[in-house]
Amino acid sequence: MKHLAIREDIIATCKRMNASGLNIGSAGNLSVRIAGGLLITPSGIAYDTMRPEQIVEMDDEGRYYGDFVPSSEWRFHYDILKARPDVNVVLHSHATNCSILACCRLDIPAIHYMVGVSGGNIIKCSDYAPFGTKALSVAALAALEDRMACLLGNHGVIALGKSTAAAFNVLQEVDNLARLYIGTLQIGKSVILSEADMNVVLQRFKTYGKQLKDIDPNLTERVEPPVHGGASRG
Numbered sequence: 242m243k244h245l246a247i248r249e250d251i252i253a254t255c256k257r258m259n260a261s262g263l264n265i266g267s268a269g270n271l272s273v274r275i276a277g278g279l280l281i282t283p284s285g286i287a288y289d290t291m292r293p294e295q296i297v298e299m300d301d302e303g304r305y306y307g308d309f310v311p312s313s314e315w316r317f318h319y320d321i322l323k324a325r326p327d328v329n330v331v332l333h334s335h336a337t338n339c340s341i342l343a344c345c346r347l348d349i350p351a352i353h354y355m356v357g358v359s360g361g362n363i364i365k366c367s368d369y370a371p372f373g374t375k376a377l378s379v380a381a382l383a384a385l386e387d388r389m390a391c392l393l394g395n396h397g398v399i400a401l402g403k404s405t406a407a408a409f410n411v412l413q414e415v416d417n418l419a420r421l422y423i424g425t426l427q428i429g430k431s432v433i434l435s436e437a438d439m440n441v442v443l444q445r446f447k448t449y450g451k452q453l454k455d456i457d458p459n460l461t462e463r464v465e466p467p468v469h470g471g472a473s474r475g
């Protein structure tokens with residue numbers, strides 16, 4: 242079977258999403274870029290029983306192949322992967338905390354520096370559009386501009402990444418941020434980080450979670466490792 246490892250990774254990531262409480266049932270969907278198109282979860286098949294051959298291949302023209310119909314949200318997966326060559330994975334779920342804010346049509350402001358994982362100082366909530374429509378695609382792309390995540394108005398959340406693991410991490414972090422924001426709204430007194438504070442965070446995120454060889458030495462704001470004591474302590 243073509244792309245077996247990617248198909249298995251898609252199913253494993255969907256199962257992980259539900260096991261982590263970041264999605265309920267088969268509401269979520271996941272796509273991964275391949276040469277000349279994408280692979281996407283099928284419509285209406287529970288993750289627990291999903292088999293690699295049921296993952297649907299689509300081409301660059303938006304046609305699908307094989308016996309299974311792609312997710313009803315194929316359109317925004319297709320449009321996002323086309324519009325965003327910087328990402329390879331689109332992950333969508335109805336994560337509870339994200340969905341609560343999306344139902345109130347609230348953006349997540351910089352209540353915590355980790356809002357920077359989205360690539361900006363605010364995680365936007367898109368306008369509402371019915372599921373599966375081109376209008377939803379347009380609304381999602383607008384809210385995702387220069388971002389790795391957005392809330393979908395009265396619907397859920399989209400997380401992007403270069404890999405399934407990266408997109409999963411973004412989803413997990415954004416749902417946690419949504420929970421923090423809901424908590425701060427209950428207390429009613431959050432302090433929002435300034436644009437200057439967030440600019441420092443966004444600079445430092447360029448070195449966050451990276452090894453030295455992957456870090457641009459010219460960055461002025463960077464996460465500094467401690468003094469290196471040699472190959473081993475001996």
Ligand SMILES: [Zn+2]
Nearest residue numbers: 268334396397
């Ligand atoms: Zn949905």
